[in-house]
Amino acid sequence: MKKIVILFSGNGTNLQNIAKKLHNKSLIIAKAITNNPKAKGIERAKRFGIDVEVIDHTKFISREEFDKALVAAIKEVEPDLVVLAGFMRILTPVFAQTITNAINIHPSLLPLFKGAKAIERSFTSDMRVAGVTVHWVSKELDSGKIIEQACFHREDESLEEFEAKIHALEYEIYPKVITKLLFDEK
Numbered sequence: 001m002k003k004i005v006i007l008f009s010g011n012g013t014n015l016q017n018i019a020k021k022l023h024n025k026s027l028i029i030a031k032a033i034t035n036n037p038k039a040k041g042i043e044r045a046k047r048f049g050i051d052v053e054v055i056d057h058t059k060f061i062s063r064e065e066f067d068k069a070l071v072a073a074i075k076e077v078e079p080d081l082v083v084l085a086g087f088m089r090i091l092t093p094v095f096a097q098t099i100t101n102a103i104n105i106h107p108s109l110l111p112l113f114k115g116a117k118a119i120e121r122s123f124t125s126d127m128r129v130a131g132v133t134v135h136w137v138s139k140e141l142d143s144g145k146i147i148e149q150a151c152f153h154r155e156d157e158s159l160e161e162f163e164a165k166i167h168a169l170e171y172e173i174y175p176k177v178i179t180k181l182l183f184d185e186k
């Protein structure tokens with residue numbers, strides 16, 4: 001069975017969605033790693049019997065030292081794919097140089113609205129479409145090669161409705177992309 005590792009920092013609803021659709025079915029989530037000891041996602045992961053490792057970034061003297069610990073924790077499992085799902089730490093080249101099979105989901109149509117608060121910035125822009133992007137993790141923030149995108153045409157949504165549409169797209173495409181990457185013949 002193929003193995004993945006999921007990295008998350010907060011709510012963990014993408015982790016939960018991937019677990020519900022794929023864990024112990026087509027693949028195993030061998031480990032979930034968070035930098036945040038208070039992340040709500042910890043409880044969500046445990047409900048699926050997934051091992052959770054907390055690597056608290058505040059205990060490290062630099063981003064590089066944190067990334068070294070993160071890389072070591074990932075390598076213990078030797079996953080087929082590393083899946084970033086709401087992982088809110090900026091990674092250093094230490095990560096991308098060693099982990100070359102990591103993907104990320106970002107709540108905007110990249111290359112627009114890279115970085116933090118992408119949903120709010122996309123919402124307040126005058127763009128008539130909005131969406132989400134799955135991309136390979138590279139040395140540059142939110143800049144690796146794009147794997148898949150999905151979008152919707154904007155109505156007069158409130159921020160809450162807009163956010164709900166973004167998350168619905170994430171829940172739809174992320175499991176599909178993971179499955180495709182792991183199981184489709186090249």
Ligand code: GAR
Nearest residue numbers: 010011012013014015086105106107
């Ligand atoms: C998701 O919307 C994800 O796209 C975003 O954080 C949210 C995490 O939600 N990620 C980024 O902004 C990464 N730059 P979740 O913890 O409920 O899955």
